[in-house]
Amino acid sequence: MSTQVPSVKLLIDGEFVESKTSEWRDITNPATQEVLARVPFATTEELEAAVSAANEAFKSWRKTPIGVRSRIFLKYQQLIRENMKELAATLTAEQGKTLPDAEGDVFRGLEVVEHAASVGTLQMGEYANNVAGDVDTYTLRQPIGVCAGITPFNFPAMIPLWMFPMAIATGNTFVLKPSERDPMVTMRLVELAVEAGIPRGVLNVVHGGPDMVNGICDHPDIKAVSFVGSTPVGTHVYNRASEAGKRVQCMMGAKNHAVVMPDANKEQTLNALVGSCFGAAGQRCMAVSALVLVGEARNWLPELARRAEKLNVNAGTEDGTDIGPLITPQALERVTGLVQQGVSEGAKLVLDGRDVSVRGYEKGSFIGPTLFSGVTPDMAIYREEIFGPVLCVLEAETLDEAIDLVNANPNGNGTAIFTRSGAAAHRFQEHIDVGQVGINVPIPVPVPYFSFTGSRGSKLGDLGPYGKQVVQFYTQTKTVTSRWFDEDEQVGSVNTTINLR
Numbered sequence: 001m002s003t004q005v006p007s008v009k010l011l012i013d014g015e016f017v018e019s020k021t022s023e024w025r026d027i028t029n030p031a032t033q034e035v036l037a038r039v040p041f042a043t044t045e046e047l048e049a050a051v052s053a054a055n056e057a058f059k060s061w062r063k064t065p066i067g068v069r070s071r072i073f074l075k076y077q078q079l080i081r082e083n084m085k086e087l088a089a090t091l092t093a094e095q096g097k098t099l100p101d102a103e104g105d106v107f108r109g110l111e112v113v114e115h116a117a118s119v120g121t122l123q124m125g126e127y128a129n130n131v132a133g134d135v136d137t138y139t140l141r142q143p144i145g146v147c148a149g150i151t152p153f154n155f156p157a158m159i160p161l162w163m164f165p166m167a168i169a170t171g172n173t174f175v176l177k178p179s180e181r182d183p184m185v186t187m188r189l190v191e192l193a194v195e196a197g198i199p200r201g202v203l204n205v206v207h208g209g210p211d212m213v214n215g216i217c218d219h220p221d222i223k224a225v226s227f228v229g230s231t232p233v234g235t236h237v238y239n240r241a242s243e244a245g246k247r248v249q250c251m252m253g254a255k256n257h258a259v260v261m262p263d264a265n266k267e268q269t270l271n272a273l274v275g276s277c278f279g280a281a282g283q284r285c286m287a288v289s290a291l292v293l294v295g296e297a298r299n300w301l302p303e304l305a306r307r308a309e310k311l312n313v314n315a316g317t318e319d320g321t322d323i324g325p326l327i328t329p330q331a332l333e334r335v336t337g338l339v340q341q342g343v344s345e346g347a348k349l350v351l352d353g354r355d356v357s358v359r360g361y362e363k364g365s366f367i368g369p370t371l372f373s374g375v376t377p378d379m380a381i382y383r384e385e386i387f388g389p390v391l392c393v394l395e396a397e398t399l400d401e402a403i404d405l406v407n408a409n410p411n412g413n414g415t416a417i418f419t420r421s422g423a424a425a426h427r428f429q430e431h432i433d434v435g436q437v438g439i440n441v442p443i444p445v446p447v448p449y450f451s452f453t454g455s456r457g458s459k460l461g462d463l464g465p466y467g468k469q470v471v472q473f474y475t476q477t478k479t480v481t482s483r484w485f486d487e488d489e490q491v492g493s494v495n496t497t498i499n500l501r
């Protein structure tokens with residue numbers, strides 16, 4: 001561990017503080033392995049201090065008028081826009097994705113911040129007048145208290161921004177635990193949030209790994225946990241935090257299928273597929289990682305391979321890069337191991353990205369576009385989420401066969417159909433058991449007026465992040481039934497039935 005590099009701070013009760021822990025991890029640039037900073041694995045006392053600050057701040061924050069809350073997010077979105085280039089540069093340095101893609105990562109989070117600024121029209125209750133004689137019933141959507149968020153490495157800007165802006169805009173206070181692999185851009189976004197006017201204690205940040213996550217799951221003063229990450233960890237978090245009586249939402253792993261019908265627009269389909277399979281080095285939860293070619297569309301494979309082969313593998317900071325490095329050497333080792341397993345299990349390796357070498361970045365964790373055909377559902381490369389630029393191609397005779405194949409996979413995060421047939425698209429949308437469905441759209445991540453969702457192994461909990469669903473997640477509905485008497489009204493007789501008249 002290097003001691004010369006800057007240390008990532010905690011945010012506790014409005015102060016950016018150095019952790020007192022003895023356990024630190026290096027944050028490295030995935031293209032060079034240069035150590036950029038070190039991140040603390042914070043102590044139990046530091047988690048306690050963060051939750052206690054959030055608990056205390058909740059007392060006044062929950063009463064802060066909606067317009068005041070809203071204006072902080074108006075200011076915040078402006079600050080994010082002004083600092084976009086710097087945020088993207090930090091993100092690329094620690095995560096590896098290309099600079100334009102890093103801006104996209106920040107931008108998709110920024111959209112949630114913009115939406116949080118309109119919380120006034122989102123956090124509304126319902127009102128029914130005169131449900132019985134002079135009786136009205138209405139609902140209040142009140143904040144629930146201290147909420148926590150645990151985020152993954154692959155979108156270190158967007159996913160934290162899925163969480164704390166909407167939680168705080170709805171009147172809650174927050175404790176964030178960013179990914180320990182790339183927390184620097186997250187911290188810069190947190191600094192900007194403080195600059196935008198989020199009061200002390202309302203937003204707090206702790207760093208760490210499994211112990212910190214377990215501490216969050218168990219803490220009695222945390223009322224809700226939002227998690228985004230892999231399926232095994234998300235399942236653990238869901239069970240542990242639910243057991244402790246919390247609301248929990250977990251968005252988890254994926255194996256996203258694209259189904260290509262032979263009547264699809266070939267040019268547009270192939271371009272969309274290449275971008276969504278290999279962009280961000282396949283480290284997107286919505287990357288297409290399994291392709292089902294239906295009928296004659298199977299003849300498109302050579303053309304797909306030709307286009308994929310042309311992608312430029314290089315550091316994310318270099319102009320013209322299509323594919324940056326994987327996050328760590330361990331991730332590279334895992335992905336290349338799975339590719340080898342695919343070969344051993346009999347899949348045909350049409351394109352092998354393992355021998356890629358990137359001049360000037362010899363230590364980078366690079367793998368080029370990799371394409372397997374003849375993949376069957378029993379193979380490890382199909383069963384496991386590879387999280388690298390590796391595409392598994394399968395075949396089906398009919399649309400129904402393709403739908404059955406997709407629905408038999410344990411994951412249900414995203415999918416897409418490419419076709420010119422409205423009937424085929426409609427049949428697909430109705431019968432597919434997947435959260436996000438694209439029709440001629442390869443990465444159908446919903447804009448923030450809707451909510452991210454997921455099906456089967458990709459999601460636990462009823463309500464998704466951002467959009468209207470998260471307003472429900474971060475608020476408690478109170479139903480009020482009221483009756484007001486006229487001052488001079490005479491009291492009637494005692495009524496022992498349940499009806500209000």
Ligand code: NAD
Pocket residue numbers: 150151152153154155177178179180208209210211213214228229230231233234236251252253254284285385387413452454458
């Ligand atoms: P991860 O599950 O390894 O880590 C996520 C978080 O959990 C991190 O903050 C990490 O510190 C913590 N964690 C890791 N191991 C833990 C353990 N044993 N116990 C408790 N906490 C632990 O995920 P990752 O590798 O950072 O991210 C990639 C994964 O996230 C992929 O599976 C991807 O599909 C998924 N993802 C899903 C979505 C979605 O919306 N469905 C979005 C982005 C990423």
